[in-house]
Amino acid sequence: MRQTHLFTKTRKESPKDETSKNADLLIRAGFIHKEMAGVYDYLPLGLRVIKNIEGLIRKEMDKVGGQEVELSSLQNKEIWEKTERWDAKDIWFKTELNGGGELGLGFTHEEPLTQVMTNFVSSYKDLPLSVYQFQTKFRNELRAKSGIMRGREFLMKDMYTFALDKEQHEELYAKLKEAYIEIFKKAGIGEITHPTKALGGTFSPYSDEFQTETGSGEDTIHVCTACNIAYNEEVKGEFEKCTCGSDSFETKKTVEVGNIFNLGTKFSEALGLSYKDESGKENNVHMGSYGIGLGRLMGTIAETLSDEKGLVWPMSVAPFQVHLVRLGDNEEVVRSADEFYEGLLREGVEVLYDDRDVSAGEKFNDSDLIGIPLRVVVSAKTVQSGEHEMVERQSGKTHFVTESSLVDTIQSYVREI
């Protein structure tokens, strides 16, 4: 995409009403717009990141046999009264139907999906099943000061599993746990993200969270220095030693980027989701739930990988793979940069081409702030030498590349994802 065509622009000043680092950076770089506290719009660059994150997660959900659906936001009171969650006042946004009747805006989807599944599950032969969606959640947060890390409205991937029994549930749960580790690794935050034991619920003493180290984290975890598994502050008292045997821990401030829960039969009992086993006996379905907030993951990547110059995107989620920066507008430079751009597009490389008529300093500052992983500079000097200058955003390493060697470089990055 030519940058002269992109409607967003960067800004130098931090927005006055924004206290979070992620939203400050993302607003200055033109990725998002603040509608109100906890409610953000995704602008072209930001939406490209969200779509890449969505694609990355979808791939892993499909690998474990997930089937994608999309449930409604508007929710019927009746279903939620059956699980006694209609009166959870701190979380719902509620509204009124013209002509009468109270509705809620879904903050999660255990109830409606369990209800849907009663139409399709009746026999042991129908199980196990894993169903997921990318869907907008609404949560009436009293405070929303963490930018896109804690939204009042946000896109969430939520998967729900349906199993015959505890044993089959645990197989699905273990597979999903592995899938989550893979997702955070591919999203570029694997090394700073810890599978973390946290409080469970009625059906198991513990749940599993995925906690990412950040200076501004809301949570505190204790990371085992021997095996890297962590324990949330809330359960740490229960674990004098790690399950690996070590008793040496490091304390970290973190943010939760994902969580997985054993729901047992709480929802299937309340909503009548059961199956006949081989002997003809009715049993309640054993459920699990598995969430990742896409905005929160994007915000976490923005906060943890950025540097003093701006955003730093890993190739897997970056809005573009290459930022082609043209310096100067003499005929030969323009022709060479245009050709280079067209050549990369033909190879399927995603390129933001800075063809603007502004100073080199402004172009470099903007490029640093936007944080595309590879920057290629085309100038009178590089046109003369026949090799253009490529800078890796994260490491700052500089290479010299021709068009074909750049395509190879990109492809080696893409292969890694």
Next chain:
Amino acid sequence: MRQTHLFTKTRKESPKDETSKNADLLIRAGFIHKEMAGVYDYLPLGLRVIKNIEGLIRKEMDKVGGQEVELSSLQNKEIWEKTERWDAKDIWFKTELNGGGELGLGFTHEEPLTQVMTNFVSSYKDLPLSVYQFQTKFRNELRAKSGIMRGREFLMKDMYTFALDKEQHEELYAKLKEAYIEIFKKAGIGEITHPTKALGGTFSPYSDEFQTETGSGEDTIHVCTACNIAYNEEVKGEFEKCTCGSDSFETKKTVEVGNIFNLGTKFSEALGLSYKDESGKENNVHMGSYGIGLGRLMGTIAETLSDEKGLVWPMSVAPFQVHLVRLGDNEEVVRSADEFYEGLLREGVEVLYDDRDVSAGEKFNDSDLIGIPLRVVVSAKTVQSGEHEMVERQSGKTHFVTESSLVDTIQSYVREI
């Protein structure tokens, strides 16, 4: 996808509380689930159709230079008071923020997008711009009896254009009108969809609608028998003759599948979206809006192309390209069907593989109801002959195909899209 893996099942009986043909068919075939009147969940087959429609529309929006964003559903009262649309009581779902403050759920997005654009548009050099999104709208309809054709919650593609003046606006408008004609053609309803003159607004006497002939349509149009352009009942009195000169019209019942509007400077004036021209003078931006409801389009395709046996999807939006139906479970048939399935997957063909252990009659009935464009039957007979039977769902034509000739056939369909 193996059908034994698909969690939805077809049902023979029509849902009791459903009066619309589209929702009746889609529920029976397992594409959607009714949450409440006017609110539907998309199940795996239905979501695949919606995603295909989304892809088809996105392609045309990108072709005309559209930039994709995603704005929030939660809306601030203040912005909408500026255009005096906050008090449009019949359409809003409103809600309350914990801690105080009234919010609305967007039923359209002129106001918030105009507000966003004030951050990025200041000079004539910034225009023209076209910005679009696929975003969930909420409309508090008093009656919602048309299935997914008139939702209280529905996915909409809305594009907004921003132009220097009326002349530049008209260029964008004409391009979008062509793009819409292309979209409905590709979605398989081109021949029964008419560009229709309808009532305009403050800034132009007429708007353009796209009206599709259906028995159950809410609208009445008068189609010129000479040139196929139509006039909505509401403006017909103003046109004794068609713009082509003919005065011969046919009256049709239709449903509106898209509309495009000249907004003039109504929103830019109210929200302060202006630009400096070359002489330094401030001017209001001239806007247009262009909508397509994805559920409505899907419902229209379902209603108009279906037959007495069930749904009939055009290849462009079908949930799968091929329905591979295996008859019987003798070893050779299973091996042959499995190989055929794997071979098609390798070629990138989207296949639903009916590997269930049910009767041939049930398989054919389900296949007719689900409406995938090509059905390939693998049976003891076809295994022996070396050629499998392929039936076109729409025409009922039968052909005999080998694996490689089927891949060619699919590719010729896909090329047409």
